[in-house]
């Protein structure tokens with residue numbers, strides 16, 4: 001089974017990048033399943049049903065989340081609609097809307113998708129349960145089910161945590177991929193027991209920005225040490241960052257993981 005995981009889609013320009021590139025990528029890479037990181041997919045962060053539907057129409061099968069998943073309250077009811085394949089991190093409290101894992105039906109069998117949040121700088125995460133232990137419980141619940149493939153998106157700042165999580169789940173899931181920093185890492189590889197891993201997939205959005213935001217705003221903000229409103233370019237050069245994971249559906253382990261990076265003009 002060939003799975004494409006698309007890194008943090010940033011605002012409308014990120015969605016347009018996916019819409020423009022994904023149909024050809026699906027054919028070229030013979031994709032069976034497409035997953036995207038959704039928390040930044042609208043301008044101002046968070047999700048709208050229009051944005052989700054745009055990307056589903058473009059071919060995305062399911063979405064993982066992160067610290068910005070709850071930015072737009074208008075989407076909260078949709079998190080509770082389990083016909084929509086949209087996750088928020090599994091280690092958020094049960095009192096918050098949505099779910100952190102789901103199974104997708106594929107021609108090869110069931111695919112387990114888990115969204116989890118790791119550590120973030122300057123964030124109070126006291127209300128969140130432990131990322132590794134939360135995923136352990138999810139994997140325990142799915143024991144006995146025939147799982148053709150599985151992927152954990154660990155959304156966090158710390159590379160060390162993301163690498164540690166890869167080794168912790170090595171041999172138990174098809175892939176552990178990191179998101180949130182928006183900067184792709186060069187460490188995509190299959191770990192010794194067969195789990196594909198990368199510390200960060202990178203973002204899908206505008207080039208020549210600081211993590212998707214207009215560079216002048218971030219530089220000025222740093223120089224002046226004063227808050228500035230973030231703005232994301234709406235056109236120009238943009239890049240899709242993703243990983244392609246080839247899974248042996250008999251074992252549920254990875255044969256390979258490869259970085260995919262495509263540039264276009266929006």
Ligand SMILES: [Fe+2]
Nearest residue numbers: 066067068180
């Ligand atoms: Fe994030």
